[in-house]
Amino acid sequence: MKQKVTLKIIAKEFDVSISTVSKALKNSNEISEEVREKIKAYADYYNYKPNSLALQLRAQKTSVIGVIIPEIVHHFFSTVIDGIEEHANKRGYNVMVCLSNESFEKEVSNISVLTNGSVDGVIVSIARETQKKEDYNHFEMLLKDGFPLVLFDRIVDSLKCDKVIIDDIGGGFKAANHLLEIGSKRIALLTTEDYITVGALRKVGYRKAMQSAGLEVDEDYVFKINDTKNLYRQIEKIFHLEKVPDAILAVNEIYAAIAMKIAIEKGYKIPEDIAVLGFTSGLISKFTSPPLTAITQHGYLMGQQAAELLINRIEHTGPKEFQKEVISTGIKIRKSTYIGE
Amino acid sequence: MKQKVTLKIIAKEFDVSISTVSKALKNSNEISEEVREKIKAYADYYNYKPNSLALQLRAQKTSVIGVIIPEIVHHFFSTVIDGIEEHANKRGYNVMVCLSNESFEKEVSNISVLTNGSVDGVIVSIARETQKKEDYNHFEMLLKDGFPLVLFDRIVDSLKCDKVIIDDIGGGFKAANHLLEIGSKRIALLTTEDYITVGALRKVGYRKAMQSAGLEVDEDYVFKINDTKNLYRQIEKIFHLEKVPDAILAVNEIYAAIAMKIAIEKGYKIPEDIAVLGFTSGLISKFTSPPLTAITQHGYLMGQQAAELLINRIEHTGPKEFQKEVISTGIKIRKSTYIGE
DNA sequence: TATCAACACGAAAACGTTGTAGTGAATCCA
DNA sequence: TGGATTCACTACAACGTTTTCGTGTTGATA
Numbered sequence: 001m002k003q004k005v006t007l008k009i010i011a012k013e014f015d016v017s018i019s020t021v022s023k024a025l026k027n028s029n030e031i032s033e034e035v036r037e038k039i040k041a042y043a044d045y046y047n048y049k050p051n052s053l054a055l056q057l058r059a060q061k062t063s064v065i066g067v068i069i070p071e072i073v074h075h076f077f078s079t080v081i082d083g084i085e086e087h088a089n090k091r092g093y094n095v096m097v098c099l100s101n102e103s104f105e106k107e108v109s110n111i112s113v114l115t116n117g118s119v120d121g122v123i124v125s126i127a128r129e130t131q132k133k134e135d136y137n138h139f140e141m142l143l144k145d146g147f148p149l150v151l152f153d154r155i156v157d158s159l160k161c162d163k164v165i166i167d168d169i170g171g172g173f174k175a176a177n178h179l180l181e182i183g184s185k186r187i188a189l190l191t192t193e194d195y196i197t198v199g200a201l202r203k204v205g206y207r208k209a210m211q212s213a214g215l216e217v218d219e220d221y222v223f224k225i226n227d228t229k230n231l232y233r234q235i236e237k238i239f240h241l242e243k244v245p246d247a248i249l250a251v252n253e254i255y256a257a258i259a260m261k262i263a264i265e266k267g268y269k270i271p272e273d274i275a276v277l278g279f280t281s282g283l284i285s286k287f288t289s290p291p292l293t294a295i296t297q298h299g300y301l302m303g304q305q306a307a308e309l310l311i312n313r314i315e316h317t318g319p320k321e322f323q324k325e326v327i328s329t330g331i332k333i334r335k336s337t338y339i340g341e
Numbered sequence: 342m343k344q345k346v347t348l349k350i351i352a353k354e355f356d357v358s359i360s361t362v363s364k365a366l367k368n369s370n371e372i373s374e375e376v377r378e379k380i381k382a383y384a385d386y387y388n389y390k391p392n393s394l395a396l397q398l399r400a401q402k403t404s405v406i407g408v409i410i411p412e413i414v415h416h417f418f419s420t421v422i423d424g425i426e427e428h429a430n431k432r433g434y435n436v437m438v439c440l441s442n443e444s445f446e447k448e449v450s451n452i453s454v455l456t457n458g459s460v461d462g463v464i465v466s467i468a469r470e471t472q473k474k475e476d477y478n479h480f481e482m483l484l485k486d487g488f489p490l491v492l493f494d495r496i497v498d499s500l501k502c503d504k505v506i507i508d509d510i511g512g513g514f515k516a517a518n519h520l521l522e523i524g525s526k527r528i529a530l531l532t533t534e535d536y537i538t539v540g541a542l543r544k545v546g547y548r549k550a551m552q553s554a555g556l557e558v559d560e561d562y563v564f565k566i567n568d569t570k571n572l573y574r575q576i577e578k579i580f581h582l583e584k585v586p587d588a589i590l591a592v593n594e595i596y597a598a599i600a601m602k603i604a605i606e607k608g609y610k611i612p613e614d615i616a617v618l619g620f621t622s623g624l625i626s627k628f629t630s631p632p633l634t635a636i637t638q639h640g641y642l643m644g645q646q647a648a649e650l651l652i653n654r655i656e657h658t659g660p661k662e663f664q665k666e667v668i669s670t671g672i673k674i675r676k677s678t679y680i681g682e
Numbered sequence: 683t684a685t686c687a688a689c690a691c692g693a694a695a696a697c698g699t700t701g702t703a704g705t706g707a708a709t710c711c712a
Numbered sequence: 713t714g715g716a717t718t719c720a721c722t723a724c725a726a727c728g729t730t731t732t733c734g735t736g737t738t739g740a741t742a
Contacts, residue, residue, distance in 0.1 A: 001487040004458070006698060017722045022700060032720060047482060051458040053403070054698035057394045057727050064437075064459075072426075073419045082414050085440050094454060096405075097438045099426050113435060117345070117392040117728085118405075141388060146342040257628040264630070282624060287598040289605070289630045347728060358692045363730060373690060395728035398697045458698085686741080693734075703723085710717070 005046045010039060064094045065310055066114035066122040070102045070154070075282035076299045077125070080152065083303020084123060091311050093120075104129040108138045121148030121310045126156065132195050148313040152306045154197060162309040164302050164325045168198055171295045171329035172205020175249050175277050178293070180213050182337055184247035184275055188221045188238050190255040199224075202251045202279065221245060225255060235259050239266055247275040247337075253284045256292055260336065275337040279329075290335035302327050346387045351380060405435045406651055407455035407463040411443045411495070416623035417640045418466070421493065424644020425464060432652050434461075445470040449479045462489030462651045467497065473536050489654040493647045495538060503650040505643050505666045509539055512636045512670035513546020516590050516618050519634070521554050523678055525588035525616055529562045529579050531596040540565075543592045543620065562586060566596060576600050580607055588616040588678075594625045597633055601677065616678040620670075631676035643668050 003009070007021045014021075016035065024031045024039040025048070031039075042048075056062045065088055069077045085095050096119060100107040107127045114122055122142075130136070131154065139159050142149050152164040179187050189206050192199030203222070210217050220241065225234050235258050238245065248263075250256035256278025260270055268274050270290055278285060280294035305325045312318030344350070348362045355362075357376065365372045365380040366389070372380075383389075397403045406429055410418045426436050437460060441448040448468045455463055463483075471477070472495060480500050483490050493505040520528050530547050533540030544563070551558050561582060566575050576599050579586065589604075591597035597619025601611060609615050611631055619626060621635035646666045653659030 001489065004486070007700095008698075018698085019700080019723075020721060023721090026700090030720065035720085047486075049453070049457045050700095051398075051698050052454075053394055053398045053458045054727090055700085057392075057398055057697090057729095058699055060727065062394070071423070072413075073416065073423050075414065075416070078414045078419055081438075082412070082440070085413075094459075095438060097422075097426075097436060099423070112390070113393075116390045117394045118435075145345070145388075148342065254624075261628070261630070283595075284624055284628050287602075287625045287629050289602070348730095349728075359729085360693075360731080361691060364691090367730090371690065376690085391730095392728050395697085396730085398699095398727090399729055401697065684742090687739090689736105689738075691735085691737105693732105695732085696730090698727105700726090702725090705722075706720095708717100708719075711715090712713100 004051070005043070005048045006051065010042060010048065013042065014039060062118060062120050063092055064096050064119045065307065065314075066096045066098065066110075066119035068098045068100055068107060068110045068114070068122060068124040070100050070125060070127050072097070072099055076153075076297060079281075079299030080125075080303040080306070083300040083305075084307045085303070086300075087304040087307035088311070091307075093307075093311060100127040100130075102128040104133055104135065111138045111142065115142060115147060120314045121150070123150045123152060123306045123310055125152050126154040128196070131156070131197065148310055150306045150310040150313070152302055160322060162306075162313060162323050162325075164306045164309065164327065166198075166297055166302065167326045167328045168201035169205040169208070171279065171297075172202035172207075172249075172251075173209045174205070174329060174331055175202070175279070175295050176206040176209030177213075178331060178333070178337065179247040179249060179275055179277060180209060180215075182271075182275060182339075184245075185215075186218075186221065186243060186245040187247040187249055188223065188241075188245035190223050190225060190235060190238070190248060190250040190259060192251060193224050193226060199251045206249060231255070231258055232262065236262055239263070244268075245274065248277070250276070250278045253278040253280045253282060253292065253294060256294070256336075257284055257288050260288060260290075260292065271335065271337050271339055277337055280332070285332070285334065288336070293334045293337040294332050296330040296332050298327050298330065345392070346384070346389045347392065351383060351387075351389065354383065355380060403459060403461050404433055405437050405460045406648065406655075407437045407439065407451075407460035409439045409441055409448060409451045409455070409463060409465040411441050411466060411468050413438070413440055417494075417638060420622075420640030421466075421644040421647070424641040424646075425648045426644075427641075428645040428648035429652070432648075434648075434652060441468040441471075443469040445474055445476065452479045452483065456483060456488060461655045462491070464491045464493060464647045464651055466493050467495040469537070472497070472538065489651055491647045491651040491654070493643055501663060503647075503654060503664050503666075505647045505650065505668065507539075507638055507643065508667045508669045509542035510546040510549070512620065512638075513543035513548075513590075513592075514550045515546070515670060515672055516543070516620070516636050517547040517550030518554075519672060519674070519678065520588040520590060520616055520618060521550060521556075523612075523616060523680075525586075526556075527559075527562065527584060527586040528588040528590055529564065529582075529586035531564050531566060531576065531579070531589060531591040531600060533592060534565050534567060540592045547590060572596070572599055573603065577603055580604070585609075586615065588618070591617070591619045594619040594621045594623060594633065594635060597635070597677075598625050598629050601629060601631075601633065612676065612678050612680055618678055621673070626673070626675065629677070634675045634678040635673050637671040637673050639668050639671065 007018045010021045011018045024036045088095050098110040107130055150162045155163045191203050194200055207217050248259045260276045263274050277293045285292035285294040348359045351362045352359045365377045429436050439451040491503045496504045532544050535541055548558050589600045597617055601617045604615050618634045626633035626635040
């Protein structure tokens with residue numbers, strides 16, 4: 001690459017000092033009209049732009065925020081990043097994305113790389129492996145130094161920092177309630193293993209809804225799916241129950257889509273025989289047949305909120321106490337639970 | 342935030358010079374065992390990490406690569422980023438993602454921000470608006486300075502730089518050919534407007550396949566969809582043709598899924614009456630019913646290649662001449678074109 | 683006792699920028 | 713003519729590193 005033009009080079013060109021060039025380019029009236037103009041012309045011609053590293057080093061501020069997510073090939077996380085970007089840009093920040101790939105080690109190393117001065121703060125959604133290990137030392141180190149940190153979606157309560165979460169309990173409740181309202185009696189729950197908070201919380205909501213309808217939660221109707229094994233085979237077990245459920249509540253859209261597919265193959269009519277409802281994070285729900293009723297998650301909003309909290313923390317605007325924002329879910333009713341029309 | 346510990350601070354603490362501290366931490370044997378150990382212990386305790394801005398400024402190298410994509414909420418682009426990240430990390434680089442949101446202005450400003458020293462090179466997929474305007478000045482400026490730039494997917498041939506593209510012509514050919522092989526005679530094409538290169542190229546492939554089968558391309562069977570208007574209404578026009586096609590080739594999975602949905606509503610059987618095939622970039626194809634046969638795109642591989650080209654360019658490994666890598670497509674045959682078990 | 687090497691450390695430049703605090707010359711006022 | 717003021721510019725520190733080139737002290741050697 002060609003030498004980038006710097007103040008020094010321009011200064012040498014016109015045989016003036018570096019300060020003169022700097023001031024001329026900033027239109028300071030300490031510098032004569034004449035000198036100013038020729039320097040600006042030269043800088044313009046050679047497309048001078050101040051080196052941001054130098055600026056950042058001097059200002060002790062990068063105007064970059066780091067984001068660490070478990071994976072990017074996931075519609076929900078993409079929407080969150082989109083929201084972060086939008087808000088960050090509006091406030092003059094850029095975004096640096098790192099992926100943990102659900103790995104503890106990679107998360108730790110990402111944190112380490114990002115917090116060595118390259119960013120003013122970080123937003124993170126914790127990796128699975130970290131949640132399983134329950135080792136949050138890398139975060140605690142940051143917080144001890146007062147480094148701006150915002151956790152979203154996959155959070156841990158014990159860490160003293162700003163957080164943004166989806167109202168998963170509310171979502172689970174809303175989901176189960178909808179099924180109860182359309183008359184379902186035996187609602188099967190397709191959820192994740194317990195250590196995955198999101199699944200666990202949605203289950204809590206489901207349980208709450210069942211109880212407030214005066215129904216017992218039969219643990220035989222709760223299926224904890226292991227993502228690393230064959231999904232079809234695990235989900236199919238729903239249909240081995242003595243009394244096949246009249247509704248299925250899945251904590252994500254993949255499980256829901258698969259359950260629906262199996263149900264149809266087995267000759268059940270949806271929603272007449274079995275109603276199906278999922279939590280959506282992508283486009284699948286819209287294109288299954290029948291289209292899937294789903295709890296919607298507003299990742300974009302979540303990203304915006306996270307960015308806002310972080311930048312407020314960085315700039316010391318906003319409250320001193322740590323915030324915990326809760327993003328409420330929506331429900332998009334489609335044909336998989338809706339008879340009539 | 343608390344003051345970060347620096348060499349200077351440690352130096353003051355032990356009343357030695359900054360150089361001594363720097364050398365001690367690097368285990369230089371210029372420094373006595375004793376001094377070395379106490380400095381290392383202190384640094385360790387206070388979690389000293391060299392400031393990367395300072396390192397980067399000094400080394401005139403950031404080990405960061407910038408990526409500008411039109412949007413992130415798009416499975417294809419996510420997979421590309423994933424691939425970029427993977428390769429970049431392997432070679433010691435970090436990734437900074439910016440979104441152009443298909444806007445020319447934002448693309449220009451992203452380029453400007455990234456190339457002021459914050460990254461060693463950029464990978465970009467050009468925004469729609471830029472392609473429509475045909476204004477590539479911001480890229481030409483970079484190339485004039487020899488700044489490392491890799492274009493992927495949405496490229497422009499006139500720019501002298503490394504490129505990675507999907508073999509869209511081949512994909513279109515492969516798609517049409519598959520339909521011809523299963524006996525389709527009247528293949529409708531659902532494509533984008535002409536200025537979108539990807540759609541245009543896939544059409545070329547479609548045309549080639551038709552011609553090599555000795556068939557004329559009837560322009561009435563080519564539908565150019567405008568993404569900003571109502572998709573259903575535009576796609577429905579397929580079924581207003583005098584002779585309804587016996588196959589539909591869509592240049593993306595959304596169009597394909599919608600076409601299939603409309604066909605089913607109108608009582609056609611898929612694939613018996615009409616076979617449907619799309620280009621996939623997400624998970625939709627897998628979960629429609631019937632599942633959609635699709636040309637697959639290998640975004641991950643594309644990302645890896647792009648990163649490899651870029652880093653080779655940055656580090657002057659690899660050939661001097663600009664490369665144009667072509668990623669070939671695959672085809673995943675599912676029930677939407679496949680009769681029989 | 684003069685010479686030299688080894689040892690253990692410090693000074694300073696460089697990366698590119700900004701802003702404060704000079705500085706020398708011209709101009710002004712009385 | 714002497715002092716103050718304005719003008720147009722320069723020097724320098726600072727941000728945090730690394731690295732090259734000193735430099736003073738010690739101990740050994742001839």
